[in-house]
Amino acid sequence: MDFRKTQKISFIEGIAYNAAFILTQGFIITGLAFQFNATERILAIIGVIPMISQMLQVFSPRLFKISGNRKRAMLISASIARYSFTVIPLFLLLNLRNQYLLLISLLIFGAFNSLTGNFWTSIMKDIIPEKKLGRFFGLRNLLISLSSMVLLYFYSFLIDSLGDRKGFLLVATLGAFSAVVSRLLLGEYDDPPKKTLITGNIFSKALKDERFKKFLTFALFWNFTIALASPFFSYHQIVNLKLSYSYLSILGFIATGVSMVFYFWWGKLADRIGHQSVAEFSIFTASFLASMWLFMNEHTFKFLLPIDSIVGGIVWSGINLTLFTLLLGLADSSNVEAYFAVFSFSSGLGALLGALTGGFLASWLNSFKLEIFGMPIYGIQFLFLAGGVSRSISWLLLKRVKTRKEISIPKYFFSTISVLSRRAVSRPYEYAVVITRIQQILKKRIRKKSTNSERKNQRYVI
Template sequence: MDDYLGYNKPEYKRTRKLAIFEGSLFNMAFLVTQGFIVTGLALEYGASEMLIAIIGVLPTLAQLVQLLAPFVMKFFKDRKKAMLFSALIGRIPLAFIPVTLALGIKSQSLLLILLSSVAFGNSLVGTFWASIMGDVIDPEKTGKYFGRRNLILSLSTMLITPLYSFILDRYTGSLGFVIVTSMASVFAVITIVLLKSHYAPPVKTFGQGRVFKEVFGNLRFRQYLKFAVVWNFAITISGPFYAYHQLVNLEISYSYLSVMSIVASLASMMMYVVWGKISDQIGHQSVAEFGVLGATILALMWIFVTPQTAAILLPVDAVVTGIVWSAINLCIFTMMMGMIRGQSVESYVAVQAFLNGIGALGGSLLGGVVASYLKGKSITIFGIDFYGIQVIFLLGSFFRFTAFLLLKRVQTTKIKTVPQVFFNVMSTVGRRMATRPYEFPMLQLRPKKRRPEDEPLKLDLPASLEDTSDIEENTSEEPKDGADQKKRSDS
């Protein structure tokens, strides 16, 4: 019976639903450790530019520890237990941030330790969670499911970001961050309970000796790993400094940043539905390539984001960010899951995450060094103020384009590219509009006027015989027998 049900088993369905709910709450908790909120938090702790660069890429840098996933798995001999242990390491320390702020303990080293524990623990959670979800989701519906899940996650971001920003603007200084991080801590604790309710199908464990040998023996996945390393190197060079540029150089308020975040979330919500549907049809790699190229152009645009152009370019950035990063967040992950299906998921994810962490470490160190050197430097050209920190955006766009070229070499199923789909749709719509009158001629006809039921039938008679008075007199009642006989005799 279980084999017949397949992916429709009740425990599989429940796990898929719980994963959406847990992801939404975790997203609201994890939001305080990234973006403009963690940048403001780091500034509150008095962090330097180099430390801001490291803190900003901790979630990616923490993937280095995923190489330990096979050891943790071997120790617990159960994915669910390993996931819960990692969740305790990654989510409980978040509660210490508001405590240290309330007590006035503002040490940047302490903040780095707490955020590192959060990042490292949750990185391990992601490994075991991805392994479990790979077994409970139908491979043919992967894009559709994660598209819907990411849509709801974007909705949670859109709802909580304005609240966080309002609190930070309303309560300046440490108090605002105490309230925000306390809320995030409550969300994080609830997610641990939800993870405990996940169902994890039994799986074979693999020893550490097989990890690199198995993964690097897969030539197709080796090409993907080259892309992943360069991509993570590229995004961590400039990633932490977008929020820094907005807060320090452009002097933008948290409220305005939250509005832009909402715009990006709305765009993501709409596009997750689109990407989720078409990625299963044209190939996940096709959508990922479109997103990476778009993110490259977006990074290049930030060279021109200045106090004079911010009012125009920041809304553009928010919309384009929602479009291209929804494609990246959805399809790079689903593309990888498709490549390793049927393999040792823990081993593949661990090696991929480890190499991602190496790329992120190199990118963050390079970005931090460049930012420290360019700090405070600016130049005015034709009345427009440019800041030294914007050189990092140019550097980041160069490496993003390099990653795009490497992604195109990865060999997965690609039926069509996104531009081809777009032009095919536009061509079809154009032809349909031109031929619609011929395809649907009935739409061009006027509806006939309905003849009243009591209207007598009009005959094509000579004018001399068109006297119908006798007919009209008898329409309301039946003729008498004497009248009928008279008419017959007259005729």
């Protein structure tokens, strides 16, 4: 069978879905939540809904059984998810700005999108030839990343130009339209007559693996630490630092661009020295990055935020890549669905607990502001410090998971530099051409300077 039509449609559908999904991320969703008068506790939950929604993937076998096939199950869940997004601009238009209306809409959107993604992955796995999986998804992810960069700036430009009230109404309308287009395109997918999803107790099948149980402990705590503070980074930028959406979109543009480059580099390095090495280095660096926000204020953001965007793009590309590949490496090939479902449930549970804890702490910390040696520190920044410390604990939990690890990242770089330095000493003839060329350039410059000085002296003599 020829599935090239579905492959082409998936590129357009991915971009259309991303145009809606991007509104539920980062500073955009924070600004949208402010339009619905969201409190710190509700904002904490809204910010991690995509993570919490993973818990519902354990119900995908039941929906598959009810619907009868993958495509019908995918369209049922996609219809509920995509159409639920259309009520958000309607609420704004009718001035129904209640935080619980937004929360319920986004929970439905996230929960059923999670189920949709499960069936979509299953269908695409049978449509794309195994030899072309990497190339196909690499190109698709590249196009979606590029669309994210353009859309993020476009949405931010509209909000800054029209003002928060009209701007968010327009971008929410565009997002709702894109969500509907995505659902219609999913209806054009082919569905190969194959695949029976796993049945029975998925937890008992996955939890027999001791290494996987350690990885689950790490995943639960890691997602707890991410949800603890992540919704409030954008809050601090918008409310306390009063940064424009266009400026924040440029920072996002930088981070996405850096991530796109390092996805490729991390992938090659992880295959050589082990995916756990890259994951440990990235998470360890991310813990310092979160702690750095304790010093993020009106006087320091101009140089700290660009550093955060660049370094964040580097480390988060490593984290997003290697945590997925570590899971693939740990999963038993005969029970992959069970491993993924249990991992998703554990990650979602950790995110939910983190969001509830972070929301409670933020509502308390946000009530005060300090000044130490003339440097303003907002209460919410201590939550970032707590997030950094807890990320370092996650790093220790990850080290307990034993997978292939040839050498750590720092040792790899030091050994590489050491080898290169010894090579330069022991084999100087390899660099003879370079050294000779440098000498020639230096001699030319010296001659030119001496000639110019002689000409000046001649002028004075005359």
